[in-house]
Amino acid sequence: MTPALRWKAILILVVVLVCLVGLTCFRKGVDAKTRFQFPRSLADLEANLEGRINLGLDLRGGMHLILQVQVEDAINSETDQVVERLRTVLREQGIGYQAVRKADPTHVQITGIPAEQLAQARNFLAENYGGSSLSPAYVIGSLAADQSGFVLEMTPSLQASIRQEALRNSIETIRQRVDALGVAEPNIAEHGRGEWEILVQLPGVDDPVRVKSILQSTALLEIKLVEDGPYASESEALAKTGGILPPDSMLLRETAGARQNTSSAPQWYIVSRTSVVTGRDLRSARAEPNAERAGTYQVSFSLSRDGAARFGPFTERSIGRPLAVVLDNRIQSVAEIQSRIDDAGRITGTFTLQQASDLALVLRSGSLPASIKYLEERTVGPSLGADSIRAGLTAAVAGMLAVSLFMLVYYRLSGVNAVLALILNLLLLLAALAYAGATLTLPGIAGIALTIGMAVDANVLVFERIREELRLGKSIVAAVETGFDRAFVTIFDTNLTTIIAAAVLIMFGTGPVRGFAVTLSIGLVANLFSAVYVSRAIFEFVLSRQARPTALSI
Amino acid sequence: MFELFHSPNFNFLRWRWHFIGLSLLLLAAGAFSLWQKGGPRYGIDFKGGTLVYLKFAAAPELDRIRAGLAQQELGSSTIQRYGRPEGNEIIIGTEQVGHEDEALDASRQAILAALRSTFQAPADKLDLNNAGTDTLTATLLRLDPIGLAGQPGEAATRYRQIAEQITDFRDNEKGGLLTSFAELGSLEGVPPVIAQTLEREAFLSPFVVRNAEVVGPRVGRQLRQQALLATALALGGMLLYIGLRFRQWVYGSAAVIATFHDVLITVGFLSLFNYEFNLNIVAGLLTLVGFSVNDTIVTFDRIRENVRLLRRERFPELVNRSINQTLSRTVLTSGLTFFTVLALFFLGGGVLHGFAFTLVVGIVVGTYSSIFIASPVVVAWIERGARRGAAGAARKGA
Numbered sequence: 007m008t009p010a011l012r013w014k015a016i017l018i019l020v021v022v023l024v025c026l027v028g029l030t031c032f033r034k035g036v037d038a039k040t041r042f043q044f045p046r047s048l049a050d051l052e053a054n055l056e057g058r059i060n061l062g063l064d065l066r067g068g069m070h071l072i073l074q075v076q077v078e079d080a081i082n083s084e085t086d087q088v089v090e091r092l093r094t095v096l097r098e099q100g101i102g103y104q105a106v107r108k109a110d111p112t113h114v115q116i117t118g119i120p121a122e123q124l125a126q127a128r129n130f131l132a133e134n135y136g137g138s139s140l141s142p143a144y145v146i147g148s149l150a151a152d153q154s155g156f157v158l159e160m161t162p163s164l165q166a167s168i169r170q171e172a173l174r175n176s177i178e179t180i181r182q183r184v185d186a187l188g189v190a191e192p193n194i195a196e197h198g199r200g201e202w203e204i205l206v207q208l209p210g211v212d213d214p215v216r217v218k219s220i221l222q223s224t225a226l227l228e229i230k231l232v233e234d235g236p237y238a239s240e241s242e243a244l245a246k247t248g249g250i251l252p253p254d255s256m257l258l259r260e261t262a263g264a265r266q267n268t269s270s271a272p273q274w275y276i277v278s279r280t281s282v283v284t285g286r287d288l289r290s291a292r293a294e295p296n297a298e299r300a301g302t303y304q305v306s307f308s309l310s311r312d313g314a315a316r317f318g319p320f321t322e323r324s325i326g327r328p329l330a331v332v333l334d335n336r337i338q339s340v341a342e343i344q345s346r347i348d349d350a351g352r353i354t355g356t357f358t359l360q361q362a363s364d365l366a367l368v369l370r371s372g373s374l375p376a377s378i379k380y381l382e383e384r385t386v387g388p389s390l391g392a393d394s395i396r397a398g399l400t401a402a403v404a405g406m407l408a409v410s411l412f413m414l415v416y417y418r419l420s421g422v423n424a425v426l427a428l429i430l431n432l433l434l435l436l437a438a439l440a441y442a443g444a445t446l447t448l449p450g451i452a453g454i455a456l457t458i459g460m461a462v463d464a465n466v467l468v469f470e471r472i473r474e475e476l477r478l479g480k481s482i483v484a485a486v487e488t489g490f491d492r493a494f495v496t497i498f499d500t501n502l503t504t505i506i507a508a509a510v511l512i513m514f515g516t517g518p519v520r521g522f523a524v525t526l527s528i529g530l531v532a533n534l535f536s537a538v539y540v541s542r543a544i545f546e547f548v549l550s551r552q553a554r555p556t557a558l559s560i
Numbered sequence: 561m562f563e564l565f566h567s568p569n570f571n572f573l574r575w576r577w578h579f580i581g582l583s584l585l586l587l588a589a590g591a592f593s594l595w596q597k598g599g600p601r602y603g604i605d606f607k608g609g610t611l612v613y614l615k616f617a618a619a620p621e622l623d624r625i626r627a628g629l630a631q632q633e634l635g636s637s638t639i640q641r642y643g644r645p646e647g648n649e650i651i652i653g654t655e656q657v658g659h660e661d662e663a664l665d666a667s668r669q670a671i672l673a674a675l676r677s678t679f680q681a682p683a684d685k686l687d688l689n690n691a692g693t694d695t696l697t698a699t700l701l702r703l704d705p706i707g708l709a710g711q712p713g714e715a716a717t718r719y720r721q722i723a724e725q726i727t728d729f730r731d732n733e734k735g736g737l738l739t740s741f742a743e744l745g746s747l748e749g750v751p752p753v754i755a756q757t758l759e760r761e762a763f764l765s766p767f768v769v770r771n772a773e774v775v776g777p778r779v780g781r782q783l784r785q786q787a788l789l790a791t792a793l794a795l796g797g798m799l800l801y802i803g804l805r806f807r808q809w810v811y812g813s814a815a816v817i818a819t820f821h822d823v824l825i826t827v828g829f830l831s832l833f834n835y836e837f838n839l840n841i842v843a844g845l846l847t848l849v850g851f852s853v854n855d856t857i858v859t860f861d862r863i864r865e866n867v868r869l870l871r872r873e874r875f876p877e878l879v880n881r882s883i884n885q886t887l888s889r890t891v892l893t894s895g896l897t898f899f900t901v902l903a904l905f906f907l908g909g910g911v912l913h914g915f916a917f918t919l920v921v922g923i924v925v926g927t928y929s930s931i932f933i934a935s936p937v938v939v940a941w942i943e944r945g946a947r948r949g950a951a952g953a954a955r956k957g958a
Contacts, residue, residue, distance in 0.1 A: 064911070067731075072779060198782075212692030212727070214772070218665075360698055380665065383774040388727075389736030390613065390770040390911075397909025404907055405900035412896060416562050449843040452915055455904065456847045459897040460854060463889075466896075467858065470889045477567075496861040499805060500854040506801050507794035507850060514790040516783060518839045522846060 011550060014543045021535075022430070025437035030054050032440075058440040060191075062447030062521065065395050067388035068209035069217060072381045075202045079376035080172035081165055082111045088135070088158070089114055090280060093254070095134070101127050109157070112165065117155040124154075131156060137164065172375040173202050180206060180221055182371035187217065203381065214385045216364065224334050224377055225368035227285035227307075229317075229351070232328040232340055235275030236260075243274045254279045261336040261355075275337055277330050282320050284373075287313025289349075291369040293362035296354065303362035306352040307369060314349035322346040333365075398451050405455075409462055417469050419559030423544050424465035427536045431461045434532035435525065442528075449522035457529025460501065464537035468493040469560055482555045490542045497538060501530045564888045572931055573880050573939060579932035583821060590828010597831060603838030606784040608777030609655045610667040613770045614675070616648040617737050620767070625652075628678030632670045643910030649770070668774055679766055686762040689730070689737055690769055696723035705757035722750055736768045787842045794846070795819065798853055806864060810941045815856045818934035822852045822925045829921045835914050844918030851897065851919075852926035855890065856934045862886050863938070875946070876939050883931055894927040 033043040033054055045051040063070050085108050092106045092114065104118025119127050128146065135158055137143030142161045149155040177194060184192045189208045197205035211217050233255050237243035243257055251257060256279050260272040291307040309317055321329075321343050331338045331353050339354045357365065410428065413421035435457065439446060472489030480488065504526065511523035549555050594600060604611050614620075622639055629637050629652070637654040654667045681687060686699050700719040708715035729747055730738050741759040744750055775783075795816055803812035823845055835841065862882040870878060901923060905916035 213694045216694065359702075380774075381776040381779045383665070383772070385769075385772045387613075387731070387736060387768065387770040389615075389731040389734075389768070392732050393735065394909055394911050397907060398912065401904040401906075401908040401912075405903040408899055408903065409896050416892075448911060449840065452840075452843050452847055452912075455900065456850055459851065459893070459900065462896050463854065463858075463893040466889050466892045470886075470892070473563075474885070492865070495865075496858050499802075499861055500857045503798050503801050503853055503857060504850045506797045507846075507853075510794040510797045511790050511846065514786065514793055516786050516790075516839075518843060519787060519790060519846065522843045526850070 008550065011543065011546055014539075015547070018540055018543060022433070025433050028437040028441050029058055029433070033057060059436065060439075060443065060445040061391075061395070062445045062450070063207055063209055063384070063391075064386055064448045065391050065398075065446065066209055067212070067386045067391040068207065069211045069214050070382075070384040070386075071206040071208075071218070071221070072197055072383075073204050073206065073221070073378045074381050075173050075176045075204065075374075076377045076379060077169040077172045077202045078111060080168050081160070083375075084168055085111055085114060085160065092116065096127075099126075099130055101130065103155070112160040114158040115149065115155065116158075117149065119155050121154070127156065131158065137161070141167075169202065173204070175375045176378065177204055179372050179374050180204065183220055183368060184208065186367045186371055187211075187220065204378075210388070212388065214383070216360070218380065218383070220364050220368060222378055222380070223365075223368045224374045225285060225365075225371070226334050226373040227288070227353075227369055228281035228332040229283050230277040230279075230281050230330050230332055231324060232330050233276045233278055235277075236273035236340075237275070238271070238273060240274055243276060247276070251276065258330070258332060258335060258337050260340075261333075261338055275330060275340065277332070277337075281332075282329075283309060283313045283317050285369060286372070287316075288369060289313075291366040293357075293359060293366045294352075296356070298354075299356060302356040303359050304352055304354045304357065305362050305366045305369065306350065307366075309349040309351070311349075318346055318348045394448060398448070402451070402455070406458065409458070413462070413465070417465075417560055420469055420545075423541055424462070424469070426544065427465060427541045428458065428461050430536040430540060431457065431529065431532050434536065435529045438528045438532065439525070444524055445521070446525070447518065447521040449518040450525040453522045453525030454529060456504075456526055457533065460504070460530060461533045461537055463500070464493075464497045464533060465541065467496055468537070468541065472558075472560060476558070476560075482558045483549055486542075486545050486549065486558070490538065490545075494538055498534070501534055505530050564891055568884045568887050570884060570887075571880060572883050573876050573936060576932060576936040576939075579928075580936065583825070583929075583933060586825050587821075587828065590825060590831060593828060593831040600827065600831060600837045601834065602780075602784070603836040603841075604653065604773060604775045604780065605838040606780050606787075607655070608775050608780035609653060610671065610775075611651055611653045611771075611773045612668060612671050613642075613651050613772070614649065614767045615736055615770050616650070617739050617766045619648055620650055622650070624678060625650075625675070628674045629671070631677070632674040634667070634670055634674060637671070642913070647910070649910060665774060668772055672769070675767060676765070681765050682763055686758075687765045688726075688758060688762045689765050689767070691727075691762075693720070693723050693727045696727060699762070700754070703757055703761055705753045706751065722754060725750055736770055737766075738764050740764070783839070787839070791842075791846065791849070794849065798849075802853075802857065802860075806860065810938055811860050811864075814934045814937040814941070815853055815860070817937055818856050818929040819849050819852045821929050821933050822848060822922060825925050826918055826922045830914075830918065833917070835917060838914065840912070840915045841918055844915040844922070847915075847919060848922030848926060851923060852929060855894070855926055856930040858889065859883055859886050859930050859935060860938070863935075875942055879935050879939050883935060890927060890931070894923055898923050 030051055031044055031054065032041050043050070043054065045054055089106050089108050096103055096106070096116070101123050102118075102120050103116055106114065106116050109115045116127070131144075131146050135144040136146065141163060143164045144158040144160055147157045147159065149157060173196065177196065181192075181194050184194060184206070189211055191209055193205070193207040195205050197203040206221065208217065233252065234246070235243065237246065240257060240259075244251075255276050257274055258277055259274050262272055287309050289308045289310045291305055293303050294306050296302045296304045325343050325345065328340050328342050330340045331351070333353065341354075353365070406428070410421075410425045413424045415421070417424060432454075435454065438444075468489055471493045472485050475485035475488050476482070508523040508527040508530070511519055512527065515523060626635075626639060629635060629639075634654055637652055640651045640653070641649065642651050643649040652671050654671065676683075676687075686695070688696070691699070697716075697720045700723060701715060704715065706715075706718070708718060725747055726744060729744075730736060734743065738744070741755050741764070744755040744758070745752065798819075799812045799816045801812075802815050803809045806812065826845065826848060830837070830841065859882060862885055863879055866873075866878050866882050866885075870881075873881070898920070901916055901919040904912055905920055908916050
């Protein structure tokens with residue numbers, strides 16, 4: 007063996023060893039220190055292997071969702087809040103006004119400010135709502151009509167940051183809910199470019215309807231004072247108030263299941279626009295049996311210290327008045343305040359245990375800043391995944407065996423070389439997937455199929471070329487050398503062309519297309535190593551052991 | 561040694577017009593099929609809609625299912641068998657109802673409601689074949705057949721364990737469908753009282769939902785655009801590389817023309833055989849592109865090498881010689897890949913069927929095109945250049 011060949015052998019052995027270790031010696035889900043586990047039994051080996059190759063949802067079953075955050079909701083509710091705040095602070099500042107209202111989602115109008123207070127109001131608004139020069143919040147303009155007020159226009163930069171914030175908070179909230187559901191290895195990430203989409207992948211989830219409603223629930227909890235009611239219908243309520251609601255109030259409807267003891271239709275209440283406490287003030291929430299109605303459940307919650315500090319005095323002041331628990335703009339229950347309540351409350355209703363625990367779960371994880379819509383949903387049943395793996399494996403093994411058999415018959419001993427190269431290629435590919443933590447999907451298996459095809463092609467190219475050179479009367483050593491040299495150019499060209507295409511697909515393709523491109527590009531790089539470098543080294547090694555090779559089994 | 565061809569010397573270029581004619585014929589057939597069917601039959605991936613994959617315990621009665629669907633105003637939905645016949649699997653598909661995203665889930669719920677009423681599923685009982693582990697656990701907790709009401713913690717873990725065992729058995733051993741409650745008797749760790757209670761309180765519907773796909777119309781459009789963009793860019797990247805590598809744009813262009821030819825013919829075949837275009841088919845077409853370009857480059861590389869070695873030979877003869885020299889490799893590789901794909905087509909299961917079909921057609925067409933389309937394009941282009949050059953020289957001389 008020449009020194010050059012020895013170094014080649016060492017390099018190849020090191021690579022093979024690294025791949026084998028990478029595939030078989032790590033255990034999943036254990037912390038970093040004890041992750042390395044040498045397999046001592048076949049069961050160990052199986053467990054390690056299973057943990058190392060992440061299977062995609064199409065192979066192991068689960069849910070794939072793409073949802074869109076309705077970010078305009080967040081802008082709308084920000085403007086609503088500004089309106090609320092302005093009404094209070096302008097009064098506190100002693101600035102008179104006729105009305106503060108939302109003209110459209112990004113504009114707030116303040117009308118009827120006395121002429122002598124206009125300058126003061128402008129200064130106040132600029133100071134508190136102008137933002138800084140770096141991040142302007144609102145542009146303050148005079149009312150065009152009679153100059154007796156102002157328009158606050160939300161700047162595009164503030165809009166952009168509110169949208170961004172809504173997306174980030176939604177992802178965070180959804181992550182908390184998924185964690186609370188106990189889904190192992192979920193994938194929750196921003197999806198697409200600038201469409202406010204979130205990709206949620208939940209392996210193993212087999213109750214899609216429930217999961218979807220948990221994720222989608224806005225879970226906006228508010229406790230409001232009831233001003234008037236109940237009314238049988240919206241029109242009746244409006245008739246009673248003369249067609250115009252009192253300022254700072256709103257009309258809300260009960261949910262269908264709110265009346266426990268009567269079967270009457272949901273009723274309407276006029277409630278105050280401002281909430282005493284909201285979901286943000288919750289410390290915890292849990293499901294508990296409803297003592298008044300056996301077999302049903304309710305949700306009890308406790309307030310944070312901050313919330314309790316507001317709720318306690320408020321309830322003390324309002325003893326005897328009814329209070330509404332509002333969830334997602336539907337009144338869940340109405341009850342009269344009997345005494346001061348500090349930090350505990352409950353949402354009564356006739357929930358099942360599942361409904362009550364799900365409601366408690368979404369309340370604990372906080373409300374979504376904006377509603378969400380589902381754009382795409384794929385649920386793969388676990389039995390289909392198992393079938394797909396089985397069928398895919400059968401086909402792959404059958405194909406590999408047939409190809410190997412053919413190579414052995416057609417190229418005889420050199421065929422052994424080709425089969426070794428093929429196995430090494432697969433080993434490299436799987437190890438690379440394991441080290442990179444990539445996910446294997448059905449299209450990924452298609453990528454492996456193309457890789458196998460191109461790996462066989464590389465061997466065929468080399469062997470046919472060697473045969474050609476032998477036919478021209480070259481010596482065996484020279485024929486092998488030229489064969490590899492000439493064939494390498496072609497193998498390099500074909501592999502690189504395909505890798506370029508795969509790289510483009512990784513950059514611009516979506517999910518399945520990308521999975522295909524990832525395995526393909528890894529496989530082709532591995533192919534250049536196994537079918538050219540290693541295969542050649544094996545030829546050289548075999549030939550170097552014969553003093554003067556006279557025949558080549560090819 | 562075994563050899564397919566011993567020093568082959570076929571005159572491929574002589575027949576090139578015949579083969580170009582054949583290609584045009586195939587292209588026309590595909591185009592006709594596409595025209596007749598009003599474009600490619602897009603799957604829900606690309607146009608939005610709902611697909612529900614179902615597996616039945618026995619051969620499904622399609623007429624009964626169709627009637628049930630019609631009652632839910634789903635008369636326009638498609639019912640299609642898939643996979644092997646003994647698998648008893650069908651796909652029910654509907655187009656997107658309305659354009660509101662809120663309706664996204666509506667069709668799926670309607671399909672399931674139709675099936676439930678068709679097979680007279682009791683509304684108040686748990687459908688054990690379509691229940692998830694969570695739901696089954698909750699039901700067992702409620703029924704409490706073992707009588708663990710006194711120990712809530714113990715009950716929760718025990719029933720969850722039992723539920724997991726049952727669903728696992730159903731999904732991995734029984735292919736997703738239990739046919740009788742007696743089957744649970746073979747499970748160790750599941751006491752007989754569980755099976756008895758479930759038999760009383762639950763039922764086994766004759767079908768299971770194996771897979772459900774719901775794609776909104778906007779996402780469909782996006783996916784379609786993105787797949788097209790990615791494919792076009794990938795082809796562009798290849799053209800660029802081959803052009804740079806061979807220093808002559810004719811090679812890159814010829815390779816891309818041949819690849820387009822393959823994709824178009826395969827798309828035509830997909831339409832002729834009524835396959836639906838979904839993301840898996842796109843993966844198949846991309847694989848085909850890789851394969852076809854690979855095949856073409858092997859021939860071109862040989863042409864380039866021969867151009868350097870055999871300067872005297874006329875270009876058409878040189879190309880013909882190159883094709884012959886690479887012929888055994890071409891046939892071997894294509895043949896082997898073809899058999900692998902054939903294995904996938906017959907053994908790979910329903911999900912991969914469209915993908916495998918694309919490649920079965922694509923590999924044949926791809927091999928054919930590198931010999932009979934790509935090379936003649938190069939010859940025609942270079943000869944035309946040579947004639948022009950000669951004519952120019954003649955004019956100068958005059």
